[in-house]
Amino acid sequence: MISKKQSSILHFVTILLLGSLLIISGCGKEMTEAISESAITVNTVTAEQRDIYKSTSYSGRLKARSEVEVFPKTSEQVISIQVAEGQEVMAGETLMILDSSSLQPSLKQAEAQVASARANQANNEISLEAARKNYERTKELYDNGAVTLLELETAEDEYSSLQSGSVEAAVAQAEASLLSVQEQVAYCNITAPVSGAVGRIDVSVGDYVTTSSTVAVISDPQQLQAEIMVGESDITKIELNTQVDVYVESVSEDAFTGTVSSIATVLNSSSDMYPITVTVDNSAGKIKSGMYAEIMIHTSGVQNALCIPLSAIIPDNGVNIVYTVDDESRAARTEVETGINDNNYIQVLSGLKAGDKVITLGNTLISNGSLLTTESEEGE
Numbered sequence: 001m002i003s004k005k006q007s008s009i010l011h012f013v014t015i016l017l018l019g020s021l022l023i024i025s026g027c028g029k030e031m032t033e034a035i036s037e038s039a040i041t042v043n044t045v046t047a048e049q050r051d052i053y054k055s056t057s058y059s060g061r062l063k064a065r066s067e068v069e070v071f072p073k074t075s076e077q078v079i080s081i082q083v084a085e086g087q088e089v090m091a092g093e094t095l096m097i098l099d100s101s102s103l104q105p106s107l108k109q110a111e112a113q114v115a116s117a118r119a120n121q122a123n124n125e126i127s128l129e130a131a132r133k134n135y136e137r138t139k140e141l142y143d144n145g146a147v148t149l150l151e152l153e154t155a156e157d158e159y160s161s162l163q164s165g166s167v168e169a170a171v172a173q174a175e176a177s178l179l180s181v182q183e184q185v186a187y188c189n190i191t192a193p194v195s196g197a198v199g200r201i202d203v204s205v206g207d208y209v210t211t212s213s214t215v216a217v218i219s220d221p222q223q224l225q226a227e228i229m230v231g232e233s234d235i236t237k238i239e240l241n242t243q244v245d246v247y248v249e250s251v252s253e254d255a256f257t258g259t260v261s262s263i264a265t266v267l268n269s270s271s272d273m274y275p276i277t278v279t280v281d282n283s284a285g286k287i288k289s290g291m292y293a294e295i296m297i298h299t300s301g302v303q304n305a306l307c308i309p310l311s312a313i314i315p316d317n318g319v320n321i322v323y324t325v326d327d328e329s330r331a332a333r334t335e336v337e338t339g340i341n342d343n344n345y346i347q348v349l350s351g352l353k354a355g356d357k358v359i360t361l362g363n364t365l366i367s368n369g370s371l372l373t374t375e376s377e378e379g380e
Helices: 004-036 101-143 149-161 166-186
Strands: 040-046 048-061 063-070 076-081 094-098 189-191 196-201 216-230 243-247 256-263 274-281 292-309 314-316 319-325 331-341 345-350 357-361 372-376
Touching (some): 048 216, 048 345, 063 196, 101 166, 216 292, 243 274, 292 357, 357 372
Antiparallel strands (some): 048 292, 094 189, 196 216, 243 256, 243 292, 256 274, 292 345, 314 319, 319 331, 319 357
16 A cells, blocks of 8 residues: 555655656747747849840950061071060060071171272362363363364363263262161161060070071050950940950959940951951050950840849749848748849849849848848949
């Protein structure tokens, strides 16, 4: 038999267990309710009117708008390089010097020939003056009957022969020969054909160069150009002098401003596309000729369109949906019809109105009716 004392203890334990179960049951219910009502933190952006443009990406290499290859005018060995790559030079400034030692004998010979011809010219002038005086004196004597006609004719022939111009011709020929050799020597002094920056030097001291060898490239880096190929579907949407965004990843994440400077009116024969030239202002000198660029050209656009960030869109079984925030801070699933996008924003044709709050971050973690805690991205 159970004693009265044991019965009391058993009754107490039973009450204690029942109380514990009730407490646990109550807490579990409260925890379940708390979990089911936990708010999910999301980021929101307000749908707003803005201009939006669809862009097409093209790629190309940038090169200086004015870029000139330098070729020597004679074949000789390089003995000195006067400039460095990247250095600014003026037209006519010496870039490098070739060995002219093989031309020195010819130069001295030509100079001697000119000196000899000019000496003969000086002697001829003296003889000419003497012959002129002799002729005039002989003519006066002939008029007075003091000399014969033969003597007069002899004096006249001597004077005329000294006026034939043969001496002057010899001087001119000698000077021309000297000029030719001097030009050959001058060719050994290779100069910049245009003003600009030394973009590249292709030779070293000691190299033997020929007239077909490129020795340097001079460019004007303040204006760079890229040629891109555009298909017929977009060519009619691009206008001359239109501004475009030019991205040079190796220089900056921000876009440089470019301008459509030429548009071909006929197809490129090898690609069946239209060549377009884009010019970029590089007065700051940040971009180097030869760098790779991505060029974004607006091919369509809508002004004052209702737009939301592209990150707010969720594809769902062939339709696009967004989640908005209702007055009770709960998620509302909304189907939208969209238009063009610029890789950041997308046009909304139906389903939203200006001022609606759309969820851009956390929208893949929620469902229709989810309790939300919102953080605005406006102004970021």
